[in-house]
Amino acid sequence: MMKRHIISFVTASLFILAASPAASAHTVSPVNPNAQPTTKATMNWLAHLPNRSENRVMSGAFGGYSLDTFSMAEANQLKNTTGQLPAIYGCDYARGWLEPADITDTVDHSCNSDLISYWKSGGIPQISMHLANPAFTSGHYKTQISNSQYQHILDSSTAEGKRLDAMLEKIADGLEELKNEGVPVLFRPLHEMNGEWFWWGLTEYNQKDSERIALYKQLYQKIYHYMTNERGLDNLIWVYAPDANRDFKADFYPGSSYVDIVGLDAYFADADSIQGYEELTSLDKPFAFTEVGPQEMNGSFDYASFINAIRQKYPKTVYFLAWNDGWSPAANKGASSLYNNSWTLNKGEVWDGDSLTPVVE
Incomplete structure (x- = not known):
């Protein structure tokens, strides 16, 4: 049985690290030195997940775009299919394809109430943004722009x-x-920048x-400094996410002082490749x-192959976030194998309302 009190939860927003050889020998801190204690503890905890022999890869799922499609339907569908809820639940704040009179109306954060409840009941939220194109009055998130x-x-x-500043x-x-x-x-701005389909990319x-x-x-760093230094958002874990199917994955890296987690947005037919x-x-x-999903939305992909590939080829993985709709594990094969694998860590196995699960077993 796991010991569950390496990190104690003493208020709604304060973790205190107890004595732990693993934590004291090598604490991994967020890039924001002023991060909230909760965020510091969470960052250190997830950085040490690969030290475990099991329960070491957080599961995740995308819940939709705030106000437009976001709901708990994806989480509930996974629960019905696998018996598990994802450890991470994602929401996108920006519907950059909309063309309202005011560009800020493409941004919505009404999914927050569900995300707060998800955290309080043992999960972690993820926020991404399909930003409208500031070169236009609104919309055009896939319209290319000049330098x-x-x-x-x-x-x-x-x-x-x-x-841009208003958004x-x-x-x-x-x-x-x-x-x-x-x-x-888990905050993932400006994703898939090495692709040619978003205005901020190639x-x-x-x-x-x-x-x-x-x-x-410069744009990534501008966003970081605004969120961190001007707005004091000390609860963010910064995620850098290029596309797996394009080159120059590390070329856009804004620097180690601006990124907490590196990752791949990957849509694939063969998880081993x-x-x-x-x-x-x-x-x-x-x-x-x-961000992951099969290349084809025909329901034939077997997600068991994905967790097996993580175990055999990508063992440093600390989480995955599966997209919804036709890419969802619930809409394909092997969802139960993915979410019930001994390596997979689901909602309720992150923390139980009082403590994070231990850094090592």
């Missing part, structure tokens, strides 16, 4: 920069609500653009599969 347009977005004195302010308001409840957040298939890469780093694990783990940060 000069990118520079305008980075400049807060321009109309484009003001639109960031509303996103920060949502994250602040979670902070005030003591909820740590413009051509696998064509390296050094200026573009430098602009991306995912590209980028060695490239990302060489950055010396905890590794995750930050």
Whole structure:
């Protein structure tokens, strides 16, 4: 039986580390030195998951886009299919395809109430953003922009920069609500930047653009400094997530001072052939599969092969987050094998309301 009191939960938002050889010998801290005690404890805990012999990979699932499609339906479907709830539940704050009169209306954080409840009952929330394109008044999240347009977005004195700042302010308001409840957040901004389908990424298939890469780093760092230094969001665990099916996975890396977890967004037919694990783990940060699903949405993929590949080829993995709809494990084969594998850690096995499960067995 596991001992469950390495980290004690003494208030709704305060963890205190008890004496532990593993914790005292090698504590892994968030990049934000002012992170909340809860967030510090969670970061150290997940960084040490690979030390375990079992219960070492947090399961995850995507719940949808806030206000538009987000609900607990995906979690409940997985529960019905596997008997388990995912340890991590994801929400996307930004519906960048919408074209309202006010670009900030593409941002919504009404999923927070469910995420707060999920944390309080033993899970961890994840937030991502499909940001509307500030080069336009709204929408256009998949419309490519020039590097000069990118520079305008980075400049807060321009109309484009003001639109970006307005969206960031509303996103920060949502994250602040979670902070005030003591909820740590896996925060994944500007994902799949090495692909050519989002405005913040490349413009051509696998064509390296050094200026573009430098602009991306500036944008990521701008968001980090705003959220951390201006808004004091000390509950964020920062996640860097390039696409597995494109090159230049580490080229966009904004620096070790801005990233807590590195990962891959991976859609695949063969789980044994995912590209980028060695490239990302060489950055010396905890590794995750930050978004996963089968390439084909026909229900034929066997997710048992994915957890087997993690065990055999990607053993440093600390979590995976499976997408919903036709990519969902519940809509394919092997969901029970994935969520009930001895390596998989589900909701309620992260913490029980009083303590995180131990760093090592």
